[in-house]
Amino acid sequence: MKREYDFLVIGSGIAGLSYALKVADYGKVAVVSKTELKETNTAYAQGGIASVTYDPDTFEKHINDTLIAGDGECNVEAVKKVVKEAPEQIKQLLQWGTDFDKKKDGQFDLHREGGHSEHRILHHKDNTGAEIQRALIEEVHSHPSIDVLQYHFAVDIITQHHMGKVTEPWMRDIECYGAYVLNKNTGAIETILAKTTMMATGGIGSVYHTTTNPLIATGDGIAMVFRAKGIIENMEFIQFHPTSLYNPSERPSFLITEAMRGYGGILRRQNGQEFMEEYDERGCLAPRDIVARAIDNELKLSGDEYVFLDVTxxxxxxxxxxFPTIYNKCMSLGIDITKDMIPVVPAAHYLCGGIKVDLNGRSSINQLYATGECSSTGLHGANRLASNSLIEALVFSDAAAKDAIETIKNIEINRRIPDWNDEGTSHPEEMILITQSNREVQQIMSKYVGIVRSNIRLNRAYDRLEVIYRETEKLYQDSKVSEKICHLRNKINVGYLIIKMARKRKESRGLHYTIDYPNKLED
Structure with missing residues (x-):
């Protein structure tokens, strides 16, 4: 089955839906979502969205805070672009119906989070992402030019190699013609042809065992672009959120927003002692990489399984x-956060690298854009400043939309693309092979490629992952396509990229910390 669109959007978070709304007046749009539209990383974002709003805050302060957090790896032009265009994108969110909390005088009730020098975080209680997602979904459903394909899973983007042509990573004439998509309701692989394709597939948290991301965050877009020989960068910079709720039986881990530390929350050892001042003069409001490493070190020294966050x-x-969401969640576990301290541990949270894009959201593959967490815009550098991710997605989706609207004027849909061919394949007889390999990948990444790394750990991870890669590729070639085997394959691809880039970086910088090279190289 073939479908044709002007704009194909893979992913349904803030990046994908805001892009879809901005291009929908200029052509036919398909939004591919592998579950429901509401199940995205965006919906899990608690803290808020950063934007300069009132004095004494300024663009210069926001830019400087972002550059400091990024530890010398930011693209300054990308930082300036996001910060200066943020207010206009906030206005657009409001026009789409997003509700941000306000004070009695009508001004926005701004939070402050780690690494920020001013109060600049707009929020809706402690479920900002869910509120933004709600507003975007309502707008998308009401637009006649947008087809929403829920329970559809993108298997691979379509490029020249599907037509029998060989492409190399150094080539700059690779083109994207759409994607092969698994209809989860029928089991059939559909061919979706498009003049332009937007990759907005979110993060990679499920590559790790403990993560705040929804379990569908398996790095699909990055893996697809990697297999198509697109440029991927900065995958070593994985942000571990310092404070997820310690509840080992629950996956994903429940996030305790950084806004709670901005509110005055104090990190304490199990004996009640504060400890962050021993690691950084900013204490509990230090950037996330510093706080996560501090907690990791405290747990290694004490042998404890968690520390406490105290707002009593x-x-x-x-x-x-x-914090009604956090309050109710903790109460369900018998923890009254107004009287009891909250047990917390770090968890894989955000990827600062990904598909390399320019200031218009264009990837190295022609007609293919990427925005949101799966992209590497240069904004975050080696460490994302809290609450910069949602605004980055809006700004770069806006830039990509403007570019794509012009691009489609000179693009014809390529109808020579063959349908998916799975002759000679069968359904795997033993699903336990996929399940067990998935567990092994998560264990490898968590044990050897976590907050603190070393050469020996990275080498061991690489060797272990290579064995699973060979086994999985053989199984994939012999099997009917399923979401589970694609998830495993994508996690392996992403894990390989993280390890490869971590081994290449012979220094500690931002989120990448290795005991073999504990210091930064001079910039």
Whole structure:
């Protein structure tokens, strides 16, 4: 089955849906979502969205905070672009119906988070992402030019090599013609042809065992572009959120937003002692990489399984009002956060690298864009400043939309693309092979490629992953395509990229910390 569109969007978070809304007046749009539209990384974002709003905040302060957090690896032009265009994108969110909390005088109730020098985080209680996702979904469903394909899973983007042509990574004439997509309801692989394709598939958290991401965050877009010989960069920079709720039986891990530390939350050892001042003069408001490593070190030194985040000294009414989602979640586990300290541990949270794109969101593959967490815009550098991700997605989706609207004027749909061919394949007889390999990948990445790394750990991870890669590729070639085997294959691809780039970086910088090279190289 073939479908044709002007704009194909793979992914349904803030990056994909905002892009779809901005191009929909200029052509036919398909939004591919592998579950429901609401199941995205965006919907899990608690803290908020950063934008300069009121004095004494300035663009210069926001730019400087972002560059400091990025530890010398940011693209300065990308930083300036996001910061300066943020207010206009906030206005667009408001026009789409997003509701941000306000004070009695009508001004936005701005939070401050780690690494920020001013209060600049707009939020909706402690479920900002879910509120943004709600507003975007309503707008998308009401637009007549947007087809929403829920329970459709993108298997691979279509390029010249599907027509029998050989392409190399150094080539700059690779073109994207759409994607092969698994219809999960029928089991059939559909061919979706498009003049332009947007990759907005979100993060890679499920490559690790402990993550705040939804379990569908398996790095699909990055893996697809990697297999198509697109340029991927900065995969070594994995952000571990310092504070996820310690509850070993639950996956994904429940996030305890950084806004709670901005609110005055204090990190304590199990004996009640504060410890962050021993690691950084900014204490609990230090950037995430510093706080995550500090907690990791405390747990290694003490042998404890968690530390505490304490807000019991704050007003109980204010705490319940500001953080109702966290309050209710903890109460369900018998923890009253107005009286009890919250047990927390770091968890894989955000990827700062990904598909390399320019300031218009264009990847190295022609007619293929990428925005959101799967992309590497240069904004985050070696470490993302809190609450910069949602605004980055909006700004770069806007830039990509403007570029794509012009691009389609000179593009014809390539109808010579063959349908998916799975002759000679069968359904795997033993699904336990996929399940067990998936567990092994997560264990390898968590044990050897986590917050603190070393040469010997990375080498061991590489060797172990290579064995699983060979086994999985053989199984993939012999099997009917399923979401489970594609997820495993994508996780292996992503794990390989993280390890490869971590081994190449002979220094500690930002989120990449190795005991073999504990210091930064001079910039």
């Amino acid at each position: 000294h704050k007003s109980a009414e204010e705490t319940r009002n500001h």
